[in-house]
Amino acid sequence: YGGGSLAPGYCTQTGAALPPPPPAALLQPPPPPGYGPSGSLYNYPAGGYAAQPGYGTLPPPPAPPPAPYLTSGLAAPTPLPTAAPSRPPPSSYGFQGASEAGVSLKRKAADEGAEGRYRKYAFEPAKAPAADGASYPAADNGECRGNGFRAKPPGAAEEASGKYGGGVPLKVLGSPVYGPQLEPFEKFPERSPAPAPRGAFAVPSGEPPKGVDPGALELVTSKMVDCGPPVQWADVAGQGALKAALEEELVWPLLRPPAYPGSPRPPRTVLLFGPRGAGKALLGRCLATQLGATLLRLRGATLAAPGSAEGTRLLQAAFAAARCRPPAVLLISELEALLSAREDGTSAAGALQAPLLACLDGGCGAGADGVLVVGTTSRPAALDEATRRRFALRFYVTLPDGPARGQILQRALAQQGCALSERELAALVQGTQGFSGGELGQLCQQAAAGAGLPGLQRPLSYKDLEAALAKVGPRASPKELDSFVEWDKMYGFGH
Numbered sequence: 001y002g003g004g005s006l007a008p009g010y011c012t013q014t015g016a017a018l019p020p021p022p023p024a025a026l027l028q029p030p031p032p033p034g035y036g037p038s039g040s041l042y043n044y045p046a047g048g049y050a051a052q053p054g055y056g057t058l059p060p061p062p063a064p065p066p067a068p069y070l071t072s073g074l075a076a077p078t079p080l081p082t083a084a085p086s087r088p089p090p091s092s093y094g095f096q097g098a099s100e101a102g103v104s105l106k107r108k109a110a111d112e113g114a115e116g117r118y119r120k121y122a123f124e125p126a127k128a129p130a131a132d133g134a135s136y137p138a139a140d141n142g143e144c145r146g147n148g149f150r151a152k153p154p155g156a157a158e159e160a161s162g163k164y165g166g167g168v169p170l171k172v173l174g175s176p177v178y179g180p181q182l183e184p185f186e187k188f189p190e191r192s193p194a195p196a197p198r199g200a201f202a203v204p205s206g207e208p209p210k211g212v213d214p215g216a217l218e219l220v221t222s223k224m225v226d227c228g229p230p231v232q233w234a235d236v237a238g239q240g241a242l243k244a245a246l247e248e249e250l251v252w253p254l255l256r257p258p259a260y261p262g263s264p265r266p267p268r269t270v271l272l273f274g275p276r277g278a279g280k281a282l283l284g285r286c287l288a289t290q291l292g293a294t295l296l297r298l299r300g301a302t303l304a305a306p307g308s309a310e311g312t313r314l315l316q317a318a319f320a321a322a323r324c325r326p327p328a329v330l331l332i333s334e335l336e337a338l339l340s341a342r343e344d345g346t347s348a349a350g351a352l353q354a355p356l357l358a359c360l361d362g363g364c365g366a367g368a369d370g371v372l373v374v375g376t377t378s379r380p381a382a383l384d385e386a387t388r389r390r391f392a393l394r395f396y397v398t399l400p401d402g403p404a405r406g407q408i409l410q411r412a413l414a415q416q417g418c419a420l421s422e423r424e425l426a427a428l429v430q431g432t433q434g435f436s437g438g439e440l441g442q443l444c445q446q447a448a449a450g451a452g453l454p455g456l457q458r459p460l461s462y463k464d465l466e467a468a469l470a471k472v473g474p475r476a477s478p479k480e481l482d483s484f485v486e487w488d489k490m491y492g493f494g495h
């Protein structure tokens with residue numbers, strides 16, 4: 001730039017022609033406003049600038065001025081909520097909340113509805129009486145197994161079948177068939193003896209027991225084997241939850257083969273308690289049908305009547321007979337008649353209590369495989385602790401509810417050739433609140449008797465039933481029903 005290295009033609013201007021250089025101070029450009037060196041320019045007042053997101057930690061927003069500094073007439077700012085209010089738990093997880101009742105009711109309705117869990121327990125429609133009046137075989141001294149199946153005729157081919165049997169499943173027989181529109185019972189083929197299930201309940205031992213009076217054994221075998229019709233779950237009106245519990249806790253474990261050698265034994269004793277006529281014996285018979293078992297029926301009062309020595313002989317023979325014919329269900333109703341309990345709860349053992357406990361302990365066969373003991377009582381408080389403990393399961397059989405009463409009435413009335421209108425049936429169901437199944441049957445019988453039946457000159461009408469209602473009433477008092485609920489809470493298994 002000095003001009004010496006350039007060709008003369010390129011530098012025509014001399015240094016004197018250039019303008020003079022500016023003073024040194026003017027060479028520094030002035031700082032933009034606000035960024036100058038003066039201290040005051042950097043002292044920005046707090047809050048003078050809006051918060052800039054993304055530029056590091058910002059100071060917290062200024063707190064609102066305290067109320068005294070506010071100009072009068074201005075409302076104090078509403079403080080922000082510190083934390084979001086906690087949500088109430090969803091109702092379906094709530095524990096005994098008000099909404100849970102609704103949920104469980106809904107669940108119950110779903111369970112009991114047409115598509116629900118208990119739909120297979122739905123009551124069967126009413127049936128009319130058989131034309132011949134004798135639909136079921138009578139006891140045939142040993143041929144009958146008391147579970148609704150008849151012994152096969154001599155020489156007939158072996159039929160390995162049954163719901164729980166090893167072969168082709170039997171056609172389910174169902175309940176007694178009465179209606180002319182239904183198949184007559186004779187049309188069904190003869191059944192083989194109840195198939196022995198393969199589970200733990202099937203035991204080959206059928207040896208005559210030692211030390212048991214053969215006379216008593218013969219008596220039990222000929223008189224106490226129940227040869228009634230099979231009772232399916234659907235033959236028991238209502239009791240959906242109880243039927244499911246019995247099937248899940250008793251029938252399935254008994255029929256299932258043991259999971260592994262030495263696995264715990266399924267229960268062999270069950271106590272059904274509840275008001276008289278509530279269907280305890282009916283459920284016992286149903287258990288025998290479900291297990292394909294021989295059914296032996298004993299009544300506490302019958303055993304106690306002839307005296308303790310004879311009663312003990314019969315009791316031991318009954319347990320022995322059950323062991324001889326596995327699988328067997330030994331149904332002992334009116335259990336309280338064998339025992340007696342004092343008012344203060346202590347036991348004043350009846351004469352048959354000791355033999356009963358010995359038998360239940362297994363000495364006579366209850367502990368043996370292939371025997372289920374079903375005890376029923378309408379006075380559970382009469383059972384002392386020793387007896388109570390012998391029953392592994394204890395279930396409360398309640399009185400039938402409205403729909404169940406309707407079903408029992410419909411069936412009983414259909415057998416008498418009576419068909420009520422829907423309105424009449426609804427009125428009857430309402431009027432029979434607190435009736436047991438047995439009492440509903442008595443009501444229909446009373447109505448038939450009042451109408452001058454069994455000549456059956458005319459069909460039974462609603463008026464006959466109304467008249468019968470004046471004579472037949474529920475026996476169980478509200479106090480008694482409360483005591484069942486209390487006992488169930490303390491010793492029952494619920495369902």
Ligand SMILES: Nc1ncnc2c1ncn2[C@@H]1O[C@H](COP(=O)(O)OP(=O)(O)OP(=O)(O)O)[C@@H](O)[C@H]1O
Nearest residue numbers: 236237275276277278279280281282333378437438
């Ligand atoms: N839920 C029910 N469904 C259909 N029938 C029923 C029902 N409950 C009771 N019954 C009928 O009522 C009658 C009496 O029933 P059951 O003998 O089983 O009663 P129980 O409870 O054993 O009586 P008890 O305590 O007097 O021995 C039977 O004819 C039975 O068929």
